[in-house]
Amino acid sequence: MKIINPLIIVLVLVALAYFGVKAGLTALFGVVIPYIAIVIFLLGFIYKVIGWAKSPVPFRIPTTCGQEKSLPWIKQNKLDNPSSTLGVVIRMALEIFLFRSLFRNTKAEVYEGAKLKYGSNKWLWLGGIVFHWSFLIILVRHSRLFLEPIPGFITFLEKADSFMQVGVPLFYMTDAGILAAVTYLFLRRVVEPQIKYLSMPADYFPLYLILSIAITGVLMRYFIRVDVVNIKALARGLVTFQPTIPDGIGVLFYIHLFLVSVLAIYFPFSKLMHLGGVFLSPTRNLANNNRAVRHINPWNPDIKIRTYEEYEDEFREHMKKVGLPVDKE
Amino acid sequence: MVKMLEAEELAKDITETPSLLNGKGPDREWMDTPAEFRDGNWAYSAKTKAIESLKMPYARDWSPGDEDWKLPENWKEIISEGFRERLDKFRSFKVFMDICVRCGACADKCHFFLGSGDPKNMPVLRAELLRSVYRNDFTLAGKLLKKFAGARPLTMEVVKEWFLYFFQCTECRRCSVYCPYGIDTAEITMMARELLNLVGININWIMDPAANCNRTGNHLGIEPHTFKTVVESLCEDIEDVTGITINPSFNRKGAEILFITPSGDVFADPGVYTMMGYIMLFEHIGLDYTLSTYASEGGNFGLFNSNELMKKLNAKMYHEAERLGVKWILGGECGHMWRVINQYMDTMNGPTPSYMEDPVSPITGTKFENAVSTKMVHIMEFTADLIKHNKLKLDKSRNDHVRATFHDSCNPSRAMGMLDEPRYVLNNVLNNFFEMPDNTIREQTFCCGAGSGLNTEEIMDVRMRGALPRATALNHVVEKHDVNMLSCVCAIDRATLLALTQYWAPDVEVSGVTELVANALIMEGENEVRDCDLREEPYLGVED
Ligand code: HEM
Ligand code: SF4
């Protein structure tokens, strides 16, 4: 159920766009919904990040994954246990661009006599890296539709992405990358018992959604050609706030655009916000210099403690008997 | 007492009972599976006396085994309000509630999952127990989409489930090492325990020691006069072994250094040998230090209950340092004590009393730059520095009967990163040192299975399951290198690992590192023939 239901929802969304556009609602699907989506995305994203940022970080709690800085002759692991801001920046960059923590992943197996074995397991890391980098590059490549003239680096990115020079139109590696990676990420949630068990509908939904977006995109580019000149006119209209609905854009494009809009709307309310959250994770973005530099807790509570005085008052006679020094005779 | 399976039977049970561990997952979704209370999987509730002595709410007679937990009438509002308050106070909590993608990288990293196969022991699901309620009460998606978005309402069943599983997490942070966003289930467990505490759901093994620490200064409730006599009797044992008479000072004003260690070292076997080790080490180097009976507990059971209680107990350290006028504090071998000192103490109870000074070793002149604010140095940092500067007279061969490995305790590893100091010390005081496999040491170390206040007898089944990954790694080096000593720098470990070895690896003993240092120390004025270690085991070659 949790696997099928989200698929049905995505299929309904596709049908909605299809029949909507067939019924002539091109302005709704081509202009109104994309505008609503971008507004919800931006506001929702900002709202969420501000919400996180408003909560203070009372304690400096990095997870230390290597040797601390202590004595000068003991080699500190500056990447996994940074003690300076620069170190933290590098640690974060490695997390964000290379998924360093995920790279540590192992797979535990139990066998005869409850012995345990930990094998290297980098598939999730690989799938994650391919998926995210493909997604990012595809996103950036799309800006050719919105910008006029097309900036040099976009053309460069397209060249780099298609350097394998297969077929006409040129084949993008990231297209294959995203399809393969999302398929992998989906399959592991169906095949691996642990992952399947812990997954929820909200884990399958974005995968179906993104897969559908990628498939419709790939269809438009390689199989069912659409009128790119007119699509660009529509896109330019959106970003210049002079929306137009050129004729002759295939329904496939509207489905693609609608699914992207749904993704954007869904984004701020879902786990996809890990994009923003990873930057704010206190176990990763703080230096382990706690004993050298005091961290301030803005709400540090006043706590009444049991003072030495109270303690001595209770035990004074006993203390004197065994010759423990006391403050009051 | 609950009857335990024999080790072999438990191993068979873990390996063969169908579970997510061996790929045969349950059919029923976790949200539809109520928590199951059975003998041996839940800890006893806190006694009223402890709760009252700490002036905490809802002291009452109750047992987690009962149907009715006698919660205050408005428990739901209290928890919900407490939840909101903590979201507003802890960014970690708020972010961790939102961003988990359930990638499952953490799933098989928890020792409790590896020893039980129970899905709710996968860190991600442990967190979901709380997250599901968060979504329901605090997010739009949860309110609108309910179960589709992974939301469920807070019910008494949920509270019971929290109790079972948040007291089945040792706050070890191993899961956090592997998470792509650093989500730390320990942090979530700490929040959950605070929420439970708000409505008077506590366990005795945490609250009783905490109450004792508050009143008498140490977790066993030993009063000052007894504390002194016990330490003195340890000095007599030192005299028996070495022939040297040592008289440590107590509560002495004007000492240069205050030494604080977990009281387990003073009272419990085999921690006492480590205590003897400290006393011998300080005598050997002529350290100007004192022990305190008021701050006679390094460990902090408040950490396992709430940030407020942690602060309350920790405050004694600076309070006493100020009263005695010491320059800085030296801390003994303890795991969670160092989590508190390294990550919380200065923030909570700093800035340090004004006339404390930057910690400088009076023996080597080394300034501990990494501790200039908190002004508290770890005994391993201190000892490593002594050895590096050749200030200790050591005879490694005195430890030749020891074939040691080293258990990295969770907190010094993952909340501090003190990995190489103890290894440096060990390699300088003994000849036979062997590492356990790579994935089980340093930052990837496995918990003893009973940290964070769970080393209580009645949950031995849970503990021995949680101990399995550590035990497996240990047995690996026992088979390969005949290891007979599991050394560590943690007083809780010295209690819990003992249970672990007795059950899973009966030929291995447990020791602190400083005990092994003292074994190798050539003390001035010692017996001409020093023929046995602190446990009065003969040195190798002595018996013939
Ligand atoms: C910036 C740092 C980011 C990191 C470190 C990161 C990391 C990850 C990881 C480790 C996964 C797990 C894969 C899985 O669950 O199957 C994941 C999933 C995902 N991420 Fe990211 N991500 C980042 C940014 C982004 C961005 C910018 C997006 C934009 C759309 C995004 C969208 C997704 C999606 C859709 C998934 C799939 C979820 C699923 O598998 O169910 N992520 N991310
Ligand atoms: S590793 Fe982190 S993101 Fe992945 S399931 Fe565990 S807590 Fe969630």
Ligand code: SF4
């Ligand atoms: S902190 Fe440790 S005990 Fe708790 S869930 Fe994570 S790995 Fe398990």
